[in-house]
Amino acid sequence: MKISFGYRCGHCKSLAPEYEKAAAELSSQSPPIFLAKIDASEESNKGIANEYKIQGFPTIKILRKGGKSVQDYNGPREAAGIVTYVKKQSGPASAEIKSADGAAEVIGEKSVVAVGVFPKLSGEEFDSFMAVAEKLRADYDFAHTLDAKLLPRGDSSVAGPVVRLFKPFDELFVDSKDFNGEALEKFVKESSIPLVTVFDKDPSNHPYVSKFFDSPATKVMMFVNFTGETAESLKSKFREVATSSKGQDLAFLVGDAESSQGALQYFGLEESQVPLIIIQTPDSKKYLKANVVVDQIESWMKDFKDGKVAAHKKSQPIPAENNEPVKVVVAESLDDMVFNSGKNVLIEFYAPWCGHCQKLAPILDEVALAFQNDPSVIVAKLDATANDIPSDTFDVKGFPTIYFRSADGKVVVYEGSRTKEDFISFIEKNKPASHGEESSTTIRSGEHKTAEESAAKDEL
Numbered sequence: 389m390k391i392s393f394g395y396r397c398g399h400c401k402s403l404a405p406e407y408e409k410a411a412a413e414l415s416s417q418s419p420p421i422f423l424a425k426i427d428a429s430e431e432s433n434k435g436i437a438n439e440y441k442i443q444g445f446p447t448i449k450i451l452r453k454g455g456k457s458v459q460d461y462n463g464p465r466e467a468a469g470i471v472t473y474v475k476k477q478s479g480p481a482s483a484e485i486k487s488a489d490g491a492a493e494v495i496g497e498k499s500v501v502a503v504g505v506f507p508k509l510s511g512e513e514f515d516s517f518m519a520v521a522e523k524l525r526a527d528y529d530f531a532h533t534l535d536a537k538l539l540p541r542g543d544s545s546v547a548g549p550v551v552r553l554f555k556p557f558d559e560l561f562v563d564s565k566d567f568n569g570e571a572l573e574k575f576v577k578e579s580s581i582p583l584v585t586v587f588d589k590d591p592s593n594h595p596y597v598s599k600f601f602d603s604p605a606t607k608v609m610m611f612v613n614f615t616g617e618t619a620e621s622l623k624s625k626f627r628e629v630a631t632s633s634k635g636q637d638l639a640f641l642v643g644d645a646e647s648s649q650g651a652l653q654y655f656g657l658e659e660s661q662v663p664l665i666i667i668q669t670p671d672s673k674k675y676l677k678a679n680v681v682v683d684q685i686e687s688w689m690k691d692f693k694d695g696k697v698a699a700h701k702k703s704q705p706i707p708a709e710n711n712e713p714v715k716v717v718v719a720e721s722l723d724d725m726v727f728n729s730g731k732n733v734l735i736e737f738y739a740p741w742c743g744h745c746q747k748l749a750p751i752l753d754e755v756a757l758a759f760q761n762d763p764s765v766i767v768a769k770l771d772a773t774a775n776d777i778p779s780d781t782f783d784v785k786g787f788p789t790i791y792f793r794s795a796d797g798k799v800v801v802y803e804g805s806r807t808k809e810d811f812i813s814f815i816e817k818n819k820p821a822s823h824g825e826e827s828s829t830t831i832r833s834g835e836h837k838t839a840e841e842s843a844a845k846d847e848l
Contacts, residue, residue, distance in 0.1 A: 400446045402465075409467035414474055421478055443785045450477055450526060459526040462598070481521040482530035484509075491538045494531045498592060500555045500580045503539060504532040505548035513549035513567040520572045527599070528576055551575065557582045557596075577603070584623075584630050587643035587651065588614065597641070604670055605639040608689070610680070611652060612663040614644040618682065622663055625685045633689075656702030656774065666700070667692060672779045676700035702776045713756035714749075715768040719775040725768060726793055732765045732819040733793045734802070734811065737772040742787040748806055755811045764795060765815060796820045 411423035428437040428445065440449055440458065448461035463473030485491045485503065495501050504517040509532070521530035537544040541561045542552050551564045553576065564575045577599075585600040586593045587609075600607070610626050612619050623642055630640040643651060645662045652659070655666055661678035665688065668674050675697045677688045691697050703719030710716055717725050717735060726733045736752060738745035756767035770777070772784050781799055782791055790802040792815065800818060804810045 403446050406465060406467045406470065410470035410474070413467070413471050417475075421474055423474075450474075457522075462527055477525065481525040482518060482532050485531050485533035485538055488538050491531075491533070491540060494529075495540060495554050498556045499529060500553070501529045501531055502551055502553045502576050504530070505536045505539075505546055505550050505552060506532060506534060507547050507549070509534065511549075516567040516569055516572060517549075517551065520569060520576065524573065524576060528580060553579045555580065555582075581639060583634075583640065584627050585639070585641040587641055588647045589644070600639055600641050603639045605637045606670060607639050607641065607668045608633075608665065609641045609643060609651070609667070610663065610665045610685075611643045611645045611648055611657075613646065616663075618663070621682050622680075622685070625682050626665075629686055629689050636693075654773075656776075665689075672776070674700045674702065674776070702774070704771065704774050713753045713760070713767065715756075715766055717768045717770040719770075719777070722770070722775075722778075725766070729766065730795055731763075732795045732815065734765075734767045734815055735791055735793070736769040737777065737782065737784045737787065737789045737791070738769055739773045739787040740771060745788045748788055751806060751808055751811070754808045755815075758808070758812055759815070765819065792818050794819055 407423060407425065414421040414423060426433050426436060428434070428442055440447075450459045450461050451457070452459075461473075464470055482504070483494055485494055495503070502521075504514070506514050506517075508514070514532075517530075517532065521528075524530075533539070536542070536546045536548070536550075536552075539552065539554075541554065542563065546563075549565070549567060551567075551572065552561055553564070554561050562579050564572070564579075566572060566575065580596075581599050581603060582596055585596045587597050587600075608630075610622065612622050626640065626642055630638075633640075645652065645659060652662075655668075655674065657664065657666065657676075657678075661676075663680050665677045665680050665685065666674060667676075675692055677684065677697075680688065688697070701719050706718055706721045707716050714736075715725065726735060734752075734755070736745070736748065738748075752767055752769070759765040759767065772787065772789075777784055782789070783801070791799060792802060793799045798818070802811075802814060804814055
């Protein structure tokens with residue numbers, strides 16, 4: 389079964405008719421495949437939304453084995469694509485290849501497929517392969533065979549066990565004999581991304597872009613005008629650096645500036661800075677080289693690896709005046725206004741397009757006015773789409789997300805009702821009676837669950 393968790397957001401409304409068409413077709417299959425939907429905004433459904441850790445809308449999950457196996461749905465969002473994807477997911481996690489024609493059909497010329505070659509379809513290695521196939525089936529394709537001669541590329545004499553990953557880029561195939569579960573999973577994920585992912589208008593590149601941004605590796609991205617005079621020389625040197633950086637837990641992407649406006653906006657970059665290189669580390673720190681030229685790429689990358697490049701912070705300008713009841717905070721003023729202010733700060737992380745945030749704005753104004761005679765309390769807001777946020781302190785996955793940082797350094801996420809009275813009660817309860825020495829303690833009163841629409845990944 390596939391379940392869609394929705395709300396009345398724009399993406400949900402766009403998905404609805406396609407989801408209905410797919411449901412009608414899949415329910416007529418033999419055996420039938422059922423699609424379901426849940427309105428996660430309904431109070432009666434909050435429990436199941438929390439159970440499945442729903443953090444944005446629409447979220448689609450694939451449930452198997454009576455709900456014991458749950459995976460994210462990462463397939464198409466139009467009816468035909470949904471039907472094809474779900475049919476494939478309802479079958480075995482790995483398809484057996486028994487003929488050359490079968491191999492050609494499974495592998496194709498533009499697919500990424502991990503094929504296990506085994507002397508027998510049993511044993512520790514086979515079981516490990518099938519377990520990884522089951523775990524990753526929502527995002528990767530798997531097959532297995534007893535005869536390597538049926539496969540289109542690679543040594544046909546191997547008897548196995550070996551995993552041969554076929555791909556339409558770079559070296560076209562790569563083998564691994566490590567059947568440790570974690571190692572095999574890492575091999576499949578890392579080998580399925582091109583040495584340099586291309587971000588442009590070509591739809592065949594889009595799946596690799598998605599996998600690139602899902603990668604836990606440090607991301608090295610160069611954005612260039614693909615039609616510019618220096619584009620090819622920049623891309624060639626960038627690829628050289630990527631080749632020499634293999635095994636260093638770095639993932640490389642080159643994007644056409646015209647096709648990557650969403651990414652540039654997400655990182656707070658301007659077209660006037662192109663060509664540029666921006667690096668994002670797993671802890672969300674960013675490093676920028678704007679207006680880069682060919683001769684600077686290798687040396688700047690070496691400086692980054694040697695720790696000689698200062699981090700780049702995306703921030704709106706600090707406002708010249710900040711006289712409204714709810715104070716405006718930006719990345720550059722976050723330390724002064726929140727961490728080092730010695731105040732009790734209720735801060736909302738919002739998105740300008742978020743309907744819930746717009747409805748909350750006048751309520752927070754009232755809360756701020758209620759504390760206007762208490763200099764120890766600040767009510768503030770930060771546009772999370774235009775400013776970097778320290779992810780080790782604030783877990784912002786949807787909008788609005790609200791935190792309270794007390795004068796003594798404790799941080800707690802707000803999960804109460806969004807009424808003036810509840811906010812005031814929450815602040816009074818959590819602010820210390822007197823200002824003590826600040827600590828760096830961070831408290832989570834629960835995991836943040838909801839959002840009107842998914843944020844960073846969808847922006848990209």
